[in-house]
Amino acid sequence: MEAALVEAVRSGDRQALARAITLIERGEPLGEFGRGPVAVVGVTGPPGAGKSTLITVLIEKIREKGETVAVLAVDPSSPLTGGAILGDRIRMQTHIDDDGVFVRSMATRGRLGGLADASSEAIRLMSVAGFDRLIVETVGVGQSEVEIMDLADPVVLVVGPSWGDQIQADKAGVVEIADLFVVNKGDRSGASDVKRALTEVAEARGAEVLVTTATTGDGVDELLAAIERLGALADT
Numbered sequence: 001m002e003a004a005l006v007e008a009v010r011s012g013d014r015q016a017l018a019r020a021i022t023l024i025e026r027g028e029p030l031g032e033f034g035r036g037p038v039a040v041v042g043v044t045g046p047p048g049a050g051k052s053t054l055i056t057v058l059i060e061k062i063r064e065k066g067e068t069v070a071v072l073a074v075d076p077s078s079p080l081t082g083g084a085i086l087g088d089r090i091r092m093q094t095h096i097d098d099d100g101v102f103v104r105s106m107a108t109r110g111r112l113g114g115l116a117d118a119s120s121e122a123i124r125l126m127s128v129a130g131f132d133r134l135i136v137e138t139v140g141v142g143q144s145e146v147e148i149m150d151l152a153d154p155v156v157l158v159v160g161p162s163w164g165d166q167i168q169a170d171k172a173g174v175v176e177i178a179d180l181f182v183v184n185k186g187d188r189s190g191a192s193d194v195k196r197a198l199t200e201v202a203e204a205r206g207a208e209v210l211v212t213t214a215t216t217g218d219g220v221d222e223l224l225a226a227i228e229r230l231g232a233l234a235d236t
């Protein structure tokens, strides 16, 4: 990638960042590129669990603290998630006029090389752009999502209240890389059952299980606090 463009990204130029991510999307290699100092919070989980809605509330809470935040939503272009990108854009657009917020969806359909490579390059690029926080959303449905989450610390797994049966099935998947478990849609019946079902696997990983309701904001302060505790641990 052109050095001048990368320099512009480093100087905090948001348009340059958007352009650079588009180039990555189209298959232009980033080349040797180190990570910036910002912690990457990974948010993953099954389609429709409420990841984007939760992130939208997290953005508000982070802004209330006076911090800036960038979000990358990776679209694996699978039939399962068709339309997710549009939904994310519309929802997170509420922050469009805020200079302290950068939200970008990235489609990786047709890119040369793997989904994980493209996302990793975009994440590295975003990590030098001067944001206080960086959040990456992926749909936790396959191995490539697990690879993307290699870059994230901590990894937050968000599931819905009907997820209980999946826990066993997902033994080798996202469950194994999660540092924090969130049962969202706490307003729906079943959330406490899923919390109970998750507790064993969470405890085995030394992880907490939280219940949130993204649509009302319930539990999101606790979620942000838990993320901060994990971030603090990651630094030591």
Ligand SMILES: Nc1nc2c(ncn2[C@@H]2O[C@H](COP(=O)(O)OP(=O)(O)OP(=O)(O)O)[C@@H](O)[C@H]2O)c(=O)[nH]1
Residues within 6 Å of the ligand: 046, 047, 048, 049, 050, 051, 052, 053, 054, 081, 084, 087, 139, 184, 185, 186, 187, 188, 212, 213, 214, 215, 216
């Ligand atoms: N009742 C209820 N609905 C919720 C809650 N959180 C999200 N939703 C709804 O669930 C639907 C999916 O929410 P999203 O935030 O798009 O979920 P997602 O996990 O980002 O979905 P994908 O990106 O498509 O995988 C939307 O209609 C939300 O309004 C919640 O806490 N309670």
Ligand SMILES: [Mg+2]
Residues within 6 Å of the ligand: 051, 052, 053, 073, 084, 088, 137
């Ligand atoms: Mg989403």
